[in-house]
Amino acid sequence: xxxxxxxxxxxxxxxxxxxxxxxxxxxxxxxxxxxxxxxxxxxxxxxxxxxxxxxxxxxxxxxxxxxxxxxxxxxxxxxxxxxxxxxxxxxxxxxxxxxxxxxxxxxxxxxxxxxxxxxxxxxxxxxxxxxxxxxxxxxxxxxxxxxxxxxxxxxxxxxxxxxxxxxxxxxxxxxxxxxxxxxxxxxxxxxxxxxxxxxxxxxxxxxxxxxxxxxxxxxxxxxxxxxxxxxxxxxxxxxxxxxxxxxxxxxxxxxxxxxxxxxxxxxxxxxxxxxxxxxxxxxxxxxxxxxxx
Numbered sequence: 274x275x276x277x278x279x280x281x282x283x284x285x286x287x288x289x290x291x292x293x294x295x296x297x298x299x300x301x302x303x304x305x306x307x308x309x310x311x312x313x314x315x316x317x318x319x320x321x322x323x324x325x326x327x328x329x330x331x332x333x334x335x336x337x338x339x340x341x342x343x344x345x346x347x348x349x350x351x352x353x354x355x356x357x358x359x360x361x362x363x364x365x366x367x368x369x370x371x372x373x374x375x376x377x378x379x380x381x382x383x384x385x386x387x388x389x390x391x392x393x394x395x396x397x398x399x400x401x402x403x404x405x406x407x408x409x410x411x412x413x414x415x416x417x418x419x420x421x422x423x424x425x426x427x428x429x430x431x432x433x434x435x436x437x438x439x440x441x442x443x444x445x446x447x448x449x450x451x452x453x454x455x456x457x458x459x460x461x462x463x464x465x466x467x468x469x470x471x472x473x474x475x476x477x478x479x480x481x482x483x484x485x486x487x488x489x490x491x492x493x494x495x496x497x498x499x500x501x502x503x504x505x506x507x508x509x510x511x512x513x514x515x516x517x518x519x520x521x522x523x524x525x526x527x528x529x530x531x532x533x534x535x536x537x538x539x540x541x542x543x544x545x546x547x548x549x550x551x552x553x554x555x556x557x558x559x560x561x562x563x564x565x566x
Contacts, residue, residue, distance in 0.1 A: 274323035276547035279441065279474045279508025281330045282308050282343055290339040292331050296387060301516050308512045310343055316511070316520040317349070324350040326508070326551050328414065328441075329382050332356050337372065344377040352551040354380040354414050359402030360393070369409050379551045380412030380439070385422055394425045400432060407436035412550060414438075418445040423459040430466035437468055437550060442475030442510065446492040449481030457495055464499035470550050471500050473527060473542070474508030477517040484518050486529035493530040502538035506547040507531075 284290040284307045285297060297305050310325075317325070325347070327340045337355035344351035355378060357365045372378045385394050393399060394415070406413055415438055417423040423444040430438050440463055446456050463469050473493055477484050496505060507527055514523050531539050547553065 275543045276324045277322045277509045278326045278506045278547040280325045292333045292336045320524045326352045328354045329356045350553045352379045353377050357381045359399045362401040365402045365405050382414035386418040412437045416441045426463040427466050440471040461499050470504045472508045475510040477514045502541040505542045
């Protein structure tokens, strides 16, 4: 049972979400519409995706409720990475008990790549908020899409060794230009901290006009070399990826970059790491027995 560890949903008309996605007005018309899990269900079925992780797309407490409602109604085991005001630890402490009553709520993300403060993640008050996440057994997703943000990931990982940090989109490698540094060195620095896990996701939108496994391969191979299969997972980044390619193209290209790995290593990356990291319910029998199919 493959896990797609990075899926978004939103409503631009407000609707039951009651959330404003201001950043969507700056993107293509492809994204500026309502997206629900039902819209991606055919692609999930086609590619054998049996569990998903819904990831926040707005720094909004209200969105938490919408994502949890969608997770509850989902036909698949579904986890939620929502949002909390980590810069206001007193508010985090007030919100956590209610959210922890929902087993689907497994982590928090802040849109650090859109925050006007490029050092938001290094604020002392944010560190206090991260400590509360660690104490609650929640994960922090780091959308470190720039070199300066990627460089901050090992810093917070060292400060919070009991907090699992998930690096979204491999830190956005410079695939379109074919460049290597500083991304490669910064990724290795992040991987040097054992509590950092990474997602092979979001690569289509940084690939330029050529989306092929050959273009992605050196960057994925570097991630495997740095993290090992036991700290990598895959994500489709739907629907954001639709600005560059279809879900089918993204998923098939991702699978092609992993084809040379052993079956056991592919199981780790496609399934086991996400199940463990995001505490997904109903673990497959083969995981419980410790014998991958």
